[in-house]
Amino acid sequence: MIEINKKYSPITNADSRYFIVTGGRGSGKSFSINLLLVLLTYEAGHTILFTRYTLASAYISIIPEFIDKLETLDIQNDFYITKDEIRNKRSGSKILFKGIKTSSGDQTANLKSLQGVTTWVMDEAEELTDEAIFDKIDLSVRDLTQTNRVIMILNPVTKEHWIYTRFFEERGIMEGSNVTKDNTTYIHTSYLDNIDNLSESYISQIDNIKKRRPEKYKHQILGQWLAKAEGVIFTNWKIGRFKEIGVSVFGQDFGFASDPSTLIQTNIDTNNKVIYLKECFFLPRLTTSEIALLNLKHAKSSLIVGDSAEPRLLSEVKSKGCNITPSIKGQGSVTYGISLLQDYDLVIDADSTNLIKELNNYCWLERKSNTPIDKWNHCIDAIRYAVSYQLQNPNRGTYYIS
DSSP, X not given: OOOOOGGGTHHHHOOOSEEXXXXXXXXXXXXXXXXXXXXXXXXXXXXXEEEESOOSOHHHHTHHHXXXXXXXXXOGGGEEEOSSEEEETXXXXXXXXXXXXXXXXXXXOOSGGGTTOOEEEETTGXXXXXXXXHHHHHHHOOOTTSOOEEEEEXXXXXXXXXXXXXXXXXXXOOTTOOOEETTEEEEEEOGGGSGGGSXXXXXXXXXXXXXXXXXHIIIIITOOOBOSOTTBSOOXXXXXXXXXXXXXXXXXXXXXXXXXXXXXXXXXXXXXXXXXXXXXXXXXXXXXXXXXXXXXXXXTTSOEEXXXXXXXXXXHHXXXXXXXXXXXXXXXXXXXXXXXXXXXXXXXXXXXXXXXXXXXXXXXXXXXXXXXXXXXXXXXXXXXXXXXXXXXXXXXXXXXXX
């Protein structure tokens, strides 16, 4: 028999509209919520929308998790299962699976199909950085025949995230709370609430993290929100509407093995000292041909400034029709590029999730020598290449175009 942690009971018996479900690794939050959703379908009249920010194929990534729960409860014969829907044969209630972004990743999914939704579940809610998209879908959950619920399941990230600002900071809710306030129920669990279901080896791993990396333990295991990284380099940025002002120039950083290749669009408003930034792609293990095709899709004939440390790769990408040129390199070029970016206000397109993560974590390794850490910089390096190329110091001396 499966028992659900009592901390999750408000999901089905509280009168709140909003449920904020936070927790760290091993807390069992996704398992518990998904199981409750399955049980909820035995009540007639429910249409449950289950989303992730990107969900290319629910049948491959999510539905198998639900099928496993049905089989564990030996109730799989009570359901019709398709590639993007699970329907209860007895009640007619159903769970729909959608990505908030379309498969192309270029726009928000069509919201007309959301009519009649009674419960919206946003899994991995930390990936949604655009509060306006949340508000748009939230307004569509308004069925009058049922209690409407909006359930956000997330691993806490930095306190700059709109979910923390809107649902915690502005309402005076302490992180880790299990309370109800202002039509919102907060549920927080950690592995300590699920320890009977964890293996000895997993608990041993957690104990090792606790001893060796206490900050990681607090954030990833206990599920605490992160303050802005200490010594973070860029504080001059905000999420806003991307504007194609002037000429679009793209920056590109090449990845190897598990590191991603990136392409970032930059548009500089020199009069108002604003740089608009948009993440075009952030993907690992791309072949040269795949990089070239993606470049042509996003940049078309616009100039791309690529990492000059890879002249062979640059040449191959150029031979496939891309308008690409080497970046500025030389002693001090990293610090120079950072100083250029710090001199402008940076406006980040809301869909640039990986860039936003980097800006929240890119910090100084050694402040006295102006040495940044060599991570959280795949998007940022690409931006440096494009911006430095456009705003070159006329007396750049040690800087050169290789």
